Amino acid sequence: MPKKLIETFSVEWLQVLDEDGNCDEGLRPSLDNKQVREIYEWMVLTRTFDDKAFKLQREGRLGTYAAALGQEAAQVGSAYALRSTDWMFTAFREPGAYLVRGLPMRMIYQYWAGDERGSQIPEGENDFPICIPVATQIPIAAGAAMAAKYKGDAVAVMAFMGDGATSKGDFHEGLNFAGAFAAPVVFVCQNNQWAISVPLKRQTAAKTLAQKAIAYGFPGVQVDGNDVFAVYRAAQEALERARAGMGPTLVECLTYRLGDHTTADDASRYRSREEVEQWKRKEPIDRLRKYMEKSGLWDDSREQALRAAAKEKVESAVHELESFPAPDPLDIFRFTYQNLPVELREQMAGFSKANGGGDPRD
Ligand SMILES: Cc1ncc(C[n+]2csc(CCOP(=O)(O)OP(=O)(O)O)c2C)c(N)n1
Numbered sequence: 001m002p003k004k005l006i007e008t009f010s011v012e013w014l015q016v017l018d019e020d021g022n023c024d025e026g027l028r029p030s031l032d033n034k035q036v037r038e039i040y041e042w043m044v045l046t047r048t049f050d051d052k053a054f055k056l057q058r059e060g061r062l063g064t065y066a067a068a069l070g071q072e073a074a075q076v077g078s079a080y081a082l083r084s085t086d087w088m089f090t091a092f093r094e095p096g097a098y099l100v101r102g103l104p105m106r107m108i109y110q111y112w113a114g115d116e117r118g119s120q121i122p123e124g125e126n127d128f129p130i131c132i133p134v135a136t137q138i139p140i141a142a143g144a145a146m147a148a149k150y151k152g153d154a155v156a157v158m159a160f161m162g163d164g165a166t167s168k169g170d171f172h173e174g175l176n177f178a179g180a181f182a183a184p185v186v187f188v189c190q191n192n193q194w195a196i197s198v199p200l201k202r203q204t205a206a207k208t209l210a211q212k213a214i215a216y217g218f219p220g221v222q223v224d225g226n227d228v229f230a231v232y233r234a235a236q237e238a239l240e241r242a243r244a245g246m247g248p249t250l251v252e253c254l255t256y257r258l259g260d261h262t263t264a265d266d267a268s269r270y271r272s273r274e275e276v277e278q279w280k281r282k283e284p285i286d287r288l289r290k291y292m293e294k295s296g297l298w299d300d301s302r303e304q305a306l307r308a309a310a311k312e313k314v315e316s317a318v319h320e321l322e323s324f325p326a327p328d329p330l331d332i333f334r335f336t337y338q339n340l341p342v343e344l345r346e347q348m349a350g351f352s353k354a355n356g357g358g359d360p361r362d
């Protein structure tokens with residue numbers, strides 16, 4: 001019996017803006033000048049937010065923090081392609097995506113300050129809170145997409161994850177389910193090439209992460225994750241595919257974690273300074289600014305005004321964070337049970353009494 005080829009695959013690489021801000025006009029997504037400036041503004045706001053978070057942590061005003069430094073295009077570009085009716089599930093390194101979606105900045109700070117009210121997404125918003133257990137958001141996002149399809153809602157779901165998450169069972173189960181049921185979900189992998197101290201080459205022997213989608217029967221594309229036009233274009237096309245009933249897509253954004261894993265880490269112990277320096281030259285914000293300057297969309301005075309406005313927004317969110325009323329300690333008993341078990345009810349009453357309160361209601 002002769003052997004025959006029954007399947008082949010290919011993975012596209014997409015880059016629109018090169019490192020010097022030169023644009024391939026044939027691939028440029030349809031964004032007007034106002035939208036290009038807006039995307040740049042979100043990226044700068046994300047950077048300003050991020051920088052302040054790092055400083056707050058060092059001053060003991062935030063618990064811990066996972067910086068987005070260098071990954072702003074992957075987050076802003078993909079979230080910018082969402083409609084307000086779409087749904088978003090993140091991991092923990094996507095402040096840019098939340099900002100674009102309009103989540104109050106104070107809430108993101110609150111989350112990292114250890115205040116669970118940072119996870120209480122306002123009623124009516126279609127986003128889920130920060131998810132620390134790696135990859136667990138992926139099957140939930142696939143399930144939400146399936147629910148939307150079942151209900152006939154014309155929406156898509158976007159699920160973020162890191163490169164490390166692609167080694168978890170949840171990733172494979174989520175993608176397999178989404179593929180088998182053509183769920184309207186776009187998986188966005190921020191491949192920042194490190195999972196704490198594990199480099200990409202120890203994460204997988206595959207040439208790309210995008211190709212993992214092919215095993216599950218749907219397309220995967222690798223984009224320059226520091227090129228916001230490429231990210232936006234790929235996300236937009238994938239969301240349209242999902243909304244049109246054509247099923248999921250995996251968008252791998254090849255980027256780089258310029259900072260430490262979190263404020264509790266020291267990356268200089270496991271990666272070289274040269275590698276970081278090499279990626280600094282490819283960072284996404286300078287790249288878009290160079291493009292905008294060349295195209296006459298941007299100048300120094302706009303830049304200065306933007307930086308000042310971003311700083312003001314961040315300072316005002318920090319002020320909100322630090323003047324927020326303290327949570328009610330009795331909340332630890334609330335929100336888990338429909339009817340509080342009797343022993344917890346007793347504990348709650350005892351706790352309230354010990355703190356000078358009356359008989360509490362659960
Ligand atoms: C289930 C689970 N295992 C381990 C951890 C500890 N942990 C936190 S982040 C991380 C690495 C994640 O790497 P990646 O998915 O590449 O995301 P990145 O941190 O690079 O954004 C690990 C192992 C965790 N949070 N959850």
Ligand SMILES: [Mg+2]
Pocket residue numbers: 162163164190191192193194195196
């Ligand atoms: Mg990573």
